[in-house]
Amino acid sequence: MRVDRLEADPTLSDGGAIVDVLQKVTDALRQRCAGVTFSVFRQDTRVWVPRESLYEVLRFLQQEWGFDMLVDITCVDYLHYRGATDRFGMVYQLCNTGDNVRLTVRVMLNEPDLTIPSVTSLWEAANWLEREVFDMFGIRFECHPDLRRILLPPEFTAHPLRKDYPLQGRGERHNFTALTREGG
Amino acid sequence: MTTQQDYLWTLNFGPQHPATHTTLRLVLKLDGERVVDAVPDIGYLHSGFEKIGEHLDYNQYVTVTDRMNYVSPMANNVAWHHAVEKLLGIELTPRCKYLRVIVAELARISDHLLCVGAMGLDVGAFTFFLYGFYEREKIYDIFESLCGARFTNSYTRVGGLLHDITPVTIEQIRDFLRRLPATLSDMERLLTRNRIFMDRMQGVGVLTAHEAINRGVSGPVARASGVTRDLRKDEPYLAYNDFDFQVCCTRAGDCYARFLVRIHEIRESLKIVQQAIENLPAGPVNVGADERVGLPDKQQVYQTIEGLITHFELVMTSRGFSVPCDEVYGAVEAPNGELGFYLVGDGSNVAYRARCRPPSFINFALFPHLICGHTLSDVVAVLGSLNIIAAELDR
C-alpha cells in the first residue's frame, strides 16, 4: 500500500535506528520531488518515482545521503499480474554501506515509450546490469556507453523475460546444423 | 588513432579454455605482452534460470538454485529460502537456523578451497589444487550422509529442511573439523610465502575500496580492498548473531590479498561450524503445521486433523501455500559476495518473478578495469582471484 509519508515502526528490533535514517531520506525526497510515494514491506522501504525525476533522485541519494553502492537493477513485467496498472516496473536496489541502510527505488514504464536514463555515470556497476535489463526486457537506457546484448547471442531478436515470450522459446534453440561422423 | 592501433594484436581467450573456469570469453587487445583492453563476452551458459523461476514452485525452484553457483550449492539454497521466508514472513526454528548456518559455512569452505585451488592451478601449482580437492571430497561425504547428494543437494525447504541431521553426520563434521586445519597449514606452507606465487600475485589487479563500492562489489573481493562489509555481521540473518567470528579484510586489493582473505575466511568458517555443532539446539527442524507451509510428518497426518488438513492444502493441485502479493529482496553473504533474490509474489505458490542478483556477474564487470596494463599471464591470475562461476554469471 503506497503512502505519501513513512511512519516509524516501533516494533523493529534494531530500535528503529535505520528507520530514522529512512524517515529523513523520505522526507527529503518528498520535498525535493513531486509524485513520490513510499511503502514498507517486511522492513524493505520502496520509493516510487516518476521517470523524469529518476536520475535526479538517484544522484541526490548518492551524493547527499551516501547511498554509495548500487546493489541491483532489474525489471518486472506486470503483464499477467492481477491489479497491475503499468506494464514494466524497474527496480533499483541501493545501499548505504556506511549506515547500513537499504532502499529500493521503483520506476514504472509503459509501452511504447520504454526508455529511461542510464545511471552508469553515477555507479559503474550499472553498466552491465542495464545491459542485462535491455537484453531480457527490451528497455533502452539513454546515455548508456555500450548498450548491446550481454547474455544472449547478438542475432537473437526477442526479449525472453517478457511474459509474452514462452519458456521453451520459439524454436531458436533447434536452429543449428547437425554434424555427422562423415561430415565432421 | 587507427595507425596507433594497427600494431595491437587481438587475442580470443575462451570460451573453451582451461583457465577460463568454464565458459566465458575475453577478447584481449595486446600490445606485445601487455593487455591494452579486454572486452568480456558472456552468455555462453545462459540457461534462462529467471524464466524457470516463473514456472516452478518455491520448493521446486531450490533444485534450480543449486545449479547457479555450483561450487557451493548449499549457500544458494539457503539464500533462496531466506528470500522466500522473508516474503512469507516465516520465522524458523532455532535448530533449523543453526543447521543452515552449518551447511552454509561448509559450502563456504568448499567454495574457497576450490577457488584458491584453481588460483594455484592456474599459476602452475597442481599439488595445491589436489590437496584442496581432497578436502572437498570430505565435505561431499558430509553432504552425502546429510541429504543424499554430493553436491547439487536441494537441502532447504520453505520453513525448514529436508531431513534433520543425524549423529553419524555430526561425528563426520567433528572429524572434518579436526583434520582440516592440518591440511590447511600444509596448503599454506606450499603457497603463501612462496616467492614465485607472491611475485605473480602481488601488485596484480589492484582494486581500491572506493572503486569496489562504486562497482557494487561485495564478498572476499571487496574485503580484500578494504571494504569491511559482511552481511553476516552487518545484517545478521539466521543465527549468525550467536557466533563469535571475525571478518577478514586486507587493504592491498591485489590478487594476493584476495587469496589471503579466502584462506583466512576458511579458518573463520571452521570456528563458526565448531561453535554451531557444539551448541546445536534441540527441537523440531521444520516449522509447525500451523504455518501451512511445510509438509507435516506422517504421524501427524494420520493422527491429527491439523496435520491432515495441512497435507491436503499443500499437496492438492491448485492449492499450495498462499503468498502475499508483494515484492521483497532478501540477501545473504554467499562465498562469492552478496547473493540476493528479488521475489515478486502474486498469491500463488509459484513466484511471479524470481530475480537472482549474482555476485559473479558484478565481479566480472570489474575485469577490464583490473587488467589494464598488465601482461597476458596476469589475465589468468586476476580471473582466478575473482572467482567467476559461469553459471552464476550467466544464469
Place this chain on the structure above:
Amino acid sequence: MALETPDNVIVTRLDALASWCRKNSLWPMPFATACCGIELMATGASRHDLARFGAEAMRFSPRQSDLMIVAGRVVMKMLPVLQRIWQQMSEPKWCISMGACASTGGVFDTYAVVQGIDRFLPVDVYVPGCPPRPEQLLQAIIDLQDKIEREGTVSGQEFEHREPVRALRELPILGQTPEMRSRGLRT
C-alpha cells in the same frame, strides 16, 4: 594411425591391437561447462582417479585429444563453439555426453538450452545423472573402452556409414501440427 586397406582385406589381429592401444590411452578433452564440470574435475582428482584408465593427460586442446567429454549444459550461444571444437579433433574421436543436460537438456527445458547435444553431434556414450557421480563417469569410460574393443578397426571403418542415434524417443506432442513438427517447434 589409420591404414588404408583394400576392401577385400580384413585384418583382425591388427584391429584388435589398434583398438587395445586406443582404448587404453583415451586422452579426454574436458568440455566442461557447468556443474558436471566439477564432477569431472573430481573424477580426475585423487580419490576417483581417471588416470588409472589411461586417461592420463587431460588435454585442453582438441588437436591433441581423442575423447571429448561434454560435461554440462550447452546453450545455443555455445553450440557453434562445441561443433567447431568437434571438427578440430582428429579421427579417431569419440564423444561422451556427461550428465542429463548434455544428453537431453536436463532440468532446463528453456529457450536457451539445447535439448541434447546428440541433435547436433554424434555421441557415443551417455552418462545420466545430475551430476553423475564420478563412479558413473568411470563406468562410462569403461563402457566406451568396451565399445572401442568391440567395434574398433585400424582403418577407422566404424566411423563411416552410421546413422545418428537420438537419446530420447520423441513423444507426440498434443496440439502440434505437422507443419510445426517439420519446423521443430513444440508450441
